[in-house]
Amino acid sequence: MTVLNRQSKGELKNPKVNNFAMRFANVNGTGSASANNLILKAIFRMGVPVSGKNLFPSNIQGLPTWYEIRVNENGHTARAAEFDLVIAMNGQTYVEDVQTLKEGGYLLFDSSWQLPPEATRQDVMPIGIPLSALCTNPFPEPRERVLLRNIAYAGAVSALIDLDQDIVSTLLDETFSRNPKLRSSNRLALQIGYEYAKENFDCPLPIHLETSNGNAGKIMVDGNTLTALGALYAGATVAAWYPITPATSVAENFLKLCERYRTVEFTDADGENETRNNFAVLQAEDEMAALGMVLGASWAGARAFTSTSGPGISLMNEIIGLAYYSEIPAVIIDVQRTGPSTGMPTRVQQADLLTCAYASHGDTKHLLLFPADPHECFTLTAKAFDLADHFQTPVIVLSDLDIGMNDWVVPELVWDDNYRWDRGRILSSKELAELPKFLRYSDPDADFVTSRTLPGKDSKGAFFTRGSGHDSQGGYTEQPEAYQAVVDRLAQKHQAASHMMPEPVIRLGEGSPFGIITLGSCEAAVLEAIEELEGDGFGIDYLRVRGFPFQKSIEDFIQNHECCIVVEQNRDAQLRSLLLLELGIDPTLLKSVLSYGGFPINSDFVVDGIREILKG
Amino acid sequence: MPSIRKPIIPLAPLPRNDLGLTIRAYEGSMSTLCAGCGHDSITAAIVRAFYELSLPPERIAKLSGIGCSSKTPTYFVSGAHGFNSVHGRMPPIVTGANAANRSSIYIGISGDGDSLSIGAGHFVHAIRRNLNMVYLIENNGVYGLTKGQFSATADIGSASKKGKANETPPIDPVSLALSLGASFVARSFSGDKAQLVPILKAAVEHKGFSMIDVISPCVQFNNHPGSTKSYHYVREHELREIEQEYLPPSIEITANMSVDDLVKVRMHDGSVLAFRSLPNGYDPRDREAAISYVAAARKANEIPTGILYIDEDAADLHDLAGTTETPLVDLEFDQLCPGSAELIRFQEAFR
Numbered sequence: 025m026t027v028l029n030r031q032s033k034g035e036l037k038n039p040k041v042n043n044f045a046m047r048f049a050n051v052n053g054t055g056s057a058s059a060n061n062l063i064l065k066a067i068f069r070m071g072v073p074v075s076g077k078n079l080f081p082s083n084i085q086g087l088p089t090w091y092e093i094r095v096n097e098n099g100h101t102a103r104a105a106e107f108d109l110v111i112a113m114n115g116q117t118y119v120e121d122v123q124t125l126k127e128g129g130y131l132l133f134d135s136s137w138q139l140p141p142e143a144t145r146q147d148v149m150p151i152g153i154p155l156s157a158l159c160t161n162p163f164p165e166p167r168e169r170v171l172l173r174n175i176a177y178a179g180a181v182s183a184l185i186d187l188d189q190d191i192v193s194t195l196l197d198e199t200f201s202r203n204p205k206l207r208s209s210n211r212l213a214l215q216i217g218y219e220y221a222k223e224n225f226d227c228p229l230p231i232h233l234e235t236s237n238g239n240a241g242k243i244m245v246d247g248n249t250l251t252a253l254g255a256l257y258a259g260a261t262v263a264a265w266y267p268i269t270p271a272t273s274v275a276e277n278f279l280k281l282c283e284r285y286r287t288v289e290f291t292d293a294d295g296e297n298e299t300r301n302n303f304a305v306l307q308a309e310d311e312m313a314a315l316g317m318v319l320g321a322s323w324a325g326a327r328a329f330t331s332t333s334g335p336g337i338s339l340m341n342e343i344i345g346l347a348y349y350s351e352i353p354a355v356i357i358d359v360q361r362t363g364p365s366t367g368m369p370t371r372v373q374q375a376d377l378l379t380c381a382y383a384s385h386g387d388t389k390h391l392l393l394f395p396a397d398p399h400e401c402f403t404l405t406a407k408a409f410d411l412a413d414h415f416q417t418p419v420i421v422l423s424d425l426d427i428g429m430n431d432w433v434v435p436e437l438v439w440d441d442n443y444r445w446d447r448g449r450i451l452s453s454k455e456l457a458e459l460p461k462f463l464r465y466s467d468p469d470a471d472f473v474t475s476r477t478l479p480g481k482d483s484k485g486a487f488f489t490r491g492s493g494h495d496s497q498g499g500y501t502e503q504p505e506a507y508q509a510v511v512d513r514l515a516q517k518h519q520a521a522s523h524m525m526p527e528p529v530i531r532l533g534e535g536s537p538f539g540i541i542t543l544g545s546c547e548a549a550v551l552e553a554i555e556e557l558e559g560d561g562f563g564i565d566y567l568r569v570r571g572f573p574f575q576k577s578i579e580d581f582i583q584n585h586e587c588c589i590v591v592e593q594n595r596d597a598q599l600r601s602l603l604l605l606e607l608g609i610d611p612t613l614l615k616s617v618l619s620y621g622g623f624p625i626n627s628d629f630v631v632d633g634i635r636e637i638l639k640g
Numbered sequence: 641m642p643s644i645r646k647p648i649i650p651l652a653p654l655p656r657n658d659l660g661l662t663i664r665a666y667e668g669s670m671s672t673l674c675a676g677c678g679h680d681s682i683t684a685a686i687v688r689a690f691y692e693l694s695l696p697p698e699r700i701a702k703l704s705g706i707g708c709s710s711k712t713p714t715y716f717v718s719g720a721h722g723f724n725s726v727h728g729r730m731p732p733i734v735t736g737a738n739a740a741n742r743s744s745i746y747i748g749i750s751g752d753g754d755s756l757s758i759g760a761g762h763f764v765h766a767i768r769r770n771l772n773m774v775y776l777i778e779n780n781g782v783y784g785l786t787k788g789q790f791s792a793t794a795d796i797g798s799a800s801k802k803g804k805a806n807e808t809p810p811i812d813p814v815s816l817a818l819s820l821g822a823s824f825v826a827r828s829f830s831g832d833k834a835q836l837v838p839i840l841k842a843a844v845e846h847k848g849f850s851m852i853d854v855i856s857p858c859v860q861f862n863n864h865p866g867s868t869k870s871y872h873y874v875r876e877h878e879l880r881e882i883e884q885e886y887l888p889p890s891i892e893i894t895a896n897m898s899v900d901d902l903v904k905v906r907m908h909d910g911s912v913l914a915f916r917s918l919p920n921g922y923d924p925r926d927r928e929a930a931i932s933y934v935a936a937a938r939k940a941n942e943i944p945t946g947i948l949y950i951d952e953d954a955a956d957l958h959d960l961a962g963t964t965e966t967p968l969v970d971l972e973f974d975q976l977c978p979g980s981a982e983l984i985r986f987q988e989a990f991r
Contacts, residue, residue, distance in 0.1 A: 069991070243990035253986070259976040261968040262739050264732075285978045288964055300964040302971055304739040309765040313732035316725070316762070320736025323723060324701075324744070325969035328736060346726050436987055439980040445973050478969065479721030479737070480744040483698040488714060488722040 042072050042097040044231035045104035046181070048111045049121040053085030055171035056113065059178035060091040061431075062195055066182070067095060068244045068433060069191045071236040075101035075548075076431045077624055082269065082369045088117045097238060101433065102549035103624040108231045109184070111177055118143045130229060132180065134173075151225060153180050158216050163209065172213035179217025186228035188235065189218075243436045247398040247427035248331075250437070251357055252277035254405030255329055256285065259445055260355070262328035264306040264317035266336060269369045270425040271359040274331035279305045311336035315343040315354065322353045323489060325450070325478040327409050329355035334363045334376050337383065337420075344418050345384025346491040348514070351465070351476070353412035353448070356420045357405065359428040362622045371622030372425040374544055375594035380420045381572055381602055387511060389518045391419045392572040393526065396547040397427060399434035404526065404570070413448040415521050416473060424593075426545045426624040449475040456485050464489075464498030465510055472517035518573055525571030528578055533563040537586035540634070541578075541614075543569045543599055546591050546625050553630035564634070569599065572606075579607045582614070589634055591617045593625055644670040658694035666691045668715040673708060678830030678856030678871075679778050683715045685833045686747070686776075689840035690717060693888070701737060701744045705730040705759060708785055708858075709751035709778035728759025731766035734773050735957070741967040742958055745844060746773035752793040753783050756811045760792075767820045770848040770956045774840070777813050777851070778830070780858040781869035788861035799866030812938065813853040814948060818931050823848035823954040825930065826947045829874050830856035839947055841886040847908040848956045855943065879937050882924070882946030883917040905950055913950065924950055 046063075050056035057078075064076040074095050081087040094104045106126045112118055112133045119142050125131060127147045133139060135152030144150070155173045163169040182192055192214065200207035221227055251274050255263065265275035282303040290300040304321075308314035314330045321328035332340065337358055347354045360376050362368035380392055391411055393404040401423055408419040449469065456462060456477065464487045465474050474496075477485025487498045495506035496513075529547075531554075542550045547568055554564055567581045567588075582588050582603070590600040597616040604611055617633030619625040646667065654662040666687040671680050690700065697719030704710035706727035713722045725733045730748045738746055755763045755777050766775065781798065783789040790798075793813065794806040817825045824846045828836045836854065843850035855874050857863045863870045868877075889910035903924060905913040915924060923929055930949040937944040978986075 243987050245990040257977050257983070259973050261971060261976065262736060264736060285982070286976070290964065299962070301962045302964055302966075302968065302975060304961045304963050304968065306735065306739060306961070308732065308735075309761050312729060313735075313762055313765065316729045316732030317736035317739070319725075320723075320733035320738070321740035321968075322736070323733070324737040324740035326740035328740065342726055343729065346729075437983055439983045441980050477721075479701045480699060480741050480967075480969075483719030486698070486719050486721050488724060490724040491726055492724065 040108065040231045041234050042095055042236060044108040045092065045094040045106070046109040046111065047107040047121070047124055048091040048093075049114045049117050050089050050091065050174070051114050051116070052081055052083050052087045052089040054174060056089070056091065056174045058171075058199075059174040060093070062178050062192065062199070063181060063187065064093055064431060065195055065244065066187050066191045067093070067233060068239055069195075070188050070233055071239045072233055073097065073099040073101055073238045073433055075433065077103050077426070078430055079623060080370050088114050095233065097236060099238065100548065100552040100555070100627065102552055103626045105626045105628040109181075109229070111181065113174065113177060122148070130184070130231070132177065132184070151184070153177070153217065153220055153224075155180075155217065158220060159213065162212055162216065168209070172209060175210050175213035176217035179214035180221040181217075182214070183218045183221035183227045184225065184229050184232070186232040186234075188233075239433060241436055242433050244431050244433050245398050246273070246429055246431050247395065247401040247423050248273040248359065248429060249277045250398040250402040251331070251405045251421070251423060251428070252281055253437075254402040255355070255409070256281045257402075257439060258327060258406040258409035260327040260329050260409060261302065262304050262306070262318070262321035262326045264308050264314040264321075264328070264330050266308050266311045266314050266332065268333045268336050270361055270429050271331045271333045271336070271357065273429065274357055274359065275305065311339040312343060315340040315347075315356065318354050319343060319347055319352050323479070327413070327445075329357060329409070331357035331359065333359050333361045333369075335366065337376055337379060341384045344390065345386060345388055347418045348384065348388045348390065349386075349491055350489050351416040351474070352489070353416055354418040355405070355408045355412050356418060358420055358422050360422060360424040368622045370425070372545070372624055373593050373620055373622065374422070374424055374546075375596075375598065375620065376422060377594070377598040377602060380422060383420075387515075389515065389573070391415065391417060391518070391521050391525070393419065393421045394543045394570050395421065395423055395427060396544050396568060397434050398432050399437065400570075401427060402437050407526065410446040411521065411524060414446050414473065414524065415471065415517060416448055416476060417517070422544065424545050449473055451475050451477050451485060453482050456482055462487065463496070465494065465496045465513075468513055471520045472513050522573040522575050525573065525575065527575060528570055528581070529566075529568040530577065530581060531566040533558075533565055536563040536565050538638070539565040539567060539581060539585040539588040540591055541567045541569065541581070541588050541599070541603070542591040546593060549625045549627045549630050550591050552627035553634065556627065556631050557634065572602065574603065574606055578603070579609065582607070582609055585613075587613060587615060589615045589617055589637055591625070591630055591633070593619050595620045644672065646670050657691055659696060661691070661694070661697075663687060663691045665697055665719060666717050668713075668718045671712070671715045673711065674860050676859040677708070678780065678858070679709055679712050680715070681830040681833060682776070682778055682836065682854055682856055683712050685836040685840060686716050688833070689837045689844070692837070693841055693844060695745055695844070699743065699745050701746050702749070703730050703734050703737070703746065704749045705751070705754040707751040707754050707783070709749055709856075710754060712749050712778070728754050728757070728762060730754070731759065731762035731771070731775075735766060735769065735771055738771055738773065738957060739961070739963070739968065741969045742772070742963065743967045747844075748773055748775050750775065750777050752777060752779045752781060752791040752813075756792040756813060760811070764816070764820055767817055767822045767849050767851065769960065770823050770954050772848055772956045772958070774843045774850045774852070777853050778856040779813065779853050779869070780856050780862055781867070782858050782862040784858050784861055793869075795868040798868040799864070801861050801864055803866070805866075812934070813851065815931070815934055815938075817851040818927060818934065818949055821927075822851050822949070823951040824850035824947070825949040826851070827853045827855070827943070827945045829878060829945060830854055831871055831875070832945070835880075835945060838884055838886040842884070842907065842913045842947060842950075845886070845907045845909050845911050846950065846952065848951070848954050874943060877941055877943050879942040879944040880946065881917065881919040881944065882915065882922070882948065884947050885914045885916055887912040887914055905952055907952060913947065915947075924948060927951075
């Protein structure tokens with residue numbers, strides 16, 4: 025018992041059981057993800073609410089990368105602002121990593137080498153473990169040693185925070201069920217770290233875990249996986265995409281899901297059995313093509329979607345306008361990253377809001393959905409297909425890198441087997457036969473939607489789809505009145521969609537004059553901030569926008585408060601601007617708290633921002 | 641594009657095809673292109689070919705980008721769904737449509753600007769995917785709707801209407817398609833309907849990407865002396881060594897037929913593409929031979945026409961994607977949604 029002898033458990037101000045944050049500083053491409061995911065999942069299985077944030081570089085190997093795990097019994101799992109335990113495994117960032125520790129926190133480092141003097145702090149507890157030295161003999165092969173040194177720190181951490189060893193063992197069995205050799209080397213590495221920590225330090229630390237039941241009915245998963253699952257359940261058969269961080273795993277997951285659930289046995293002409301696909305996943309040459317393929321498929325009658333990020337949205341603008349004006353359904357998943365231009369591809373922002381709301385030249389307005397977590401990625405993606413079909417228009421689902429690529433603990437998904445897709449107004453041959461003549465853009469319903477026909481079915485339903493000026497009969501026009509009649513209906517159709525958009529999430533206290541309005545992945549940080557402010561005796565109401573066009577309930581919320589603070593992750597207050605533009609409200613009613621540096625927003629930032637506004 | 645209805649003039653009973661349709665069923669609105677435009681002759685050839693093939697109009701999907709060429713789908717088969725998309729993006733739209741509904745017959749009409757400048761990236765990838773469609777480039781070497789700028793197919797030295805010579809090397813769609821592995825490559829001339837109709841028929845029946853480059857003079861901006869895309873120049877320089885005939889499946893090929901064929905290619909529907917005449921030793925199934933032939937002709941300022949290359953065995957988009965025979969658009973929701981019980985099972989991985 026060396027290091028910790030200087031300070032026993034009771035001397036820390038706030039012993040924190042199931043309430044602490046850890047930061048793992050790693051080198052990209054050294055297998056640290058396996059170690060970190062193992063710890064995250066084990067904590068989840070212990071029933072303790074937890075989140076993992078991967079702060080990774082735009083790089084395959086060599087650059088610094090960090091992984092943050094926050095454990096919070098109360099379910100506050102937004103990104104932590106400071107850390108109780110830093111696992112410093114990267115010499116390049118050692119000095120700055122030490123600075124992210126709270127006063128009195130713990131610094132786990134590889135003591136095979138001496139620490140540089142500038143990397144020491146008197147107010148933190150060093151936990152030196154000679155990880156490299158311990159791994160030298162058991163793992164003589166250099167690459168293996170690098171990888172397993174990381175598993176060894178996972179072993180040490182599991183002793184220090186009291187991870188349930190049975191759970192860790194089960195996880196190893198599951199992960200390496202098909203590779204006994206890897207399983208035993210990983211088990212050995214874990215044991216090396218675990219035993220060293222146990223023998224040399226007072227385990228567990230004051231920050232540690234206790235089994236809880238906070239995760240009953242919950243799953244731990246990333247948003248891109250559930251976005252793909254939502255598209256699968258909605259019956260999408262065509263996906264077209266171009267690789268881009270952080271959206272790539274949407275299409276890749278969709279393909280994997282289709283290979284699992286959408287293949288059929290087929291007997292060919294020679295009597296040979298083969299597997300055929302009830303889907304087509306097309307890797308396009310660029311994002312214009314990706315969305316063009318979606319339009320073609322959708323025009324032909326399939327449910328189709330594309331997934332991309334900001335740079336792809338920029339390229340898709342042209343085709344978004346075509347879809348809007350020619351009234352072709354399309355679902356676009358935008359997993360937002362930091363812009364403008366290439367920006368920071370592996371960092372998060374919510375800065376595509378305005379460009380998506382009014383994407384493409386000319387007068388356009390689109391339907392937007394704002395999932396806040398992976399669970400909503402599933403439900404809102406599935407809903408996007410109904411909205412697109414019903415309103416015959418593009419629907420953009422604005423996820424982001426934090427939701428899409430990080431693992432979140434969310435309520436498990438449920439599916440109603442009575443659900444049937446809403447394909448909107450597609451005329452059957454029978455309906456077509458009863459019409460004197462088919463005119464594509466005439467006879468709008470209460471939602472200002474007109475009926476369409478699908479190619480390949482019936483000559484009577486034939487018409488020309490075009491992005492050029494057209495009248496309500498579908499014919500080409502350059503006449504002002506005929507042109508205006510169509511674009512006016514499109515504006516009415518957009519407004520009418522508000523009744524089918526998901527309602528905002530509203531939490532009202534006891535007559536607070538203040539409200540917070542937010543969207544998407546800000547939710548966890550904002551709810552935690554509200555709780556903290558309430559603890560100080562300051563009540564504040566909450567509204568999370570889930571779709572655009574905005575409902576009346578959002579306007580009412582703003583009008584019923586003296587002042588609302590819009591919390592969002594972009595520089596230019598895009599949600600605030602959209603609310604002001606679309607609702608025509610007094611700009612002094614809306615203030616802003618803006619986080620746009622590229623890391624997920626944390627609650628301290630929100631609290632500080634709100635306090636600052638209320639002071640003024 | 642303005643569309644004008646054609647007056648219906650009662651004539652003596654017109655002949656009918658196998659579907660009982662007259663050629664009228666394959667016509668569209670009246671053309672609004674300039675009088676004498678090569679594109680209108682191509683439209684007439686499409687109408688004739690589709691009529692003679694007895695294609696059901698509702699099974700045809702006709703798509704285009706933007707430009708003079710891209711207006712023409714309005715002028716044929718009014719009973720077919722049409723899609724006049726945006727500049728250069730027709731290939732992705734057809735890709736998606738074909739992926740979703742493989743039972744339609746797709747014809748895309750494009751121009752030299754549409755395919756080889758703004759849409760070049762899409763054109764080359766549609767070839768790579770061997771998308772099953774007829775892809776027709778109405779190639780006139782100029783931008784007509786914006787009044788006469790050179791396009792990417794303008795030859796070096798070819799002069800504009802105002803007399804300025806083009807100095808930028810051209811892209812030859814035939815050489816490009818051959819080098820990219822296109823499975824059907826042909827060139828024709830809008831002034832030669834007798835040649836174009838059988839090429840179109842074979843292109844429709846070919847399973848895969850059928851690229852037809854049709855030189856189609858622009859009477860307004862590129863039909864003057866000094867232009868290499870004028871009626872006069874093309875007639876003077878056309879190299880017609882390749883003659884082909886399309887024989888539908890119903891025709892039994894007998895030894896005494898006029899096709900003293902050098903090469904016969906059996907198409908996937910049982911029809912036969914018979915070459916009546918070929919340059920000495922030329923095999924239209926040999927890609928390298930086709931590339932050399934086209935390059936040599938080019939050097940000699942000759943414009944070879946005909947079906948220059950065909951590969952009936954190449955895998956198309958659906959073969960590559962492994963899609964079912966049933967068009968995806970015909971799958972029912974129950975076949976697509978795994979349901980609640982499976983959702984419970986699936987989520988076990990997230991616990």
